Amino acid sequence: MSDVEGRDPESTSFFKKPPANMFSAAQERGQSFRLLDFCSREHCFLLLFGVLFGAGVGLSWACFGLMLGPLVDRLFYGAALGNRVFMEAWALCVVAFVFAVVSMMCTTTVAEDQKCNLRTLYMQAVLRHDVSWFDAAKPGSLPKRIETDIGIMYIGLGDRLSQFSGSLTMTVVSYIFAVYR
Template identity: 25%
Template structure:
């Protein structure tokens, strides 16, 4: 996790603990629909019996189970949001500091020899802001959402095999029809996002350079 190319290379022990609890919270958050459907299936089976009557004790029993599911999912979602948001803020703060230190350590000739498309002086602020915000959003939103959706998929599949393995086995191949287009769409969106970030960096740098030139003209 602390490798040179890892997005979490600035994470310390506290951040690792936060990510661990955040991951557990994401898994618990993803259990919302599987557990709810599992309990509801039991209720439907109760109503589908031959006599067709359900006692109030049975209704209260399943109502309590749904309440417990709601409490579990609510606590999991709270832990998920708290832990991932906190560690995202801590890690991106270190990234900003490390990036700025790296730029300030460069020789003056480094900025004179860079092309317009690279991370030169006029792009430092824009690049730090855009990249750090993108990484913070990825850590505090995208990763926990991905973990929660994966948890939902796995546990829905598990409960489906528990309740009716024949029907689940027959329907499982159709999930490929949803997974493959999603992967292709995600790859295309990632490429477009990288191009957009680079374009915004250049545009922001040019805007800062123009505003700086205007201030210089007004100063004289």
């Protein structure tokens, strides 16, 4: 108890405060892709496949935008529903669905494994601390911190990564179609 009294509570904290300018600090230390340190080779390949299939979803969205004009024209002007444009639109929807499922499956699998790895690392780090750290820490701070930090990582890696790759690809391909069409 005597060694805790003279210390600053922040210096005994397990979680250090982030630097004032988080973006420049992450660039200096190269921590933008720090979660990849905990990935195995298989997880990196799954993430790559998830991003590539997410890009395939974005490409199919942009192509569907090109097909929408002729599809609406044929539907409003009485063309048969079995025409070529209608069937191509259905095929594109099926391909986009398959790409989206594979993309979400890959990124969610990696996010689940990362969540388990990070929880294990948190607990190992907590068990390495001396007893005085537990005296200075608030009782519910660690479980709350573990749940929020790992939950944010899970959402970002599992769901948002595939959505980001699809949206970015759709935006780039749509601009290319708009310029060259």
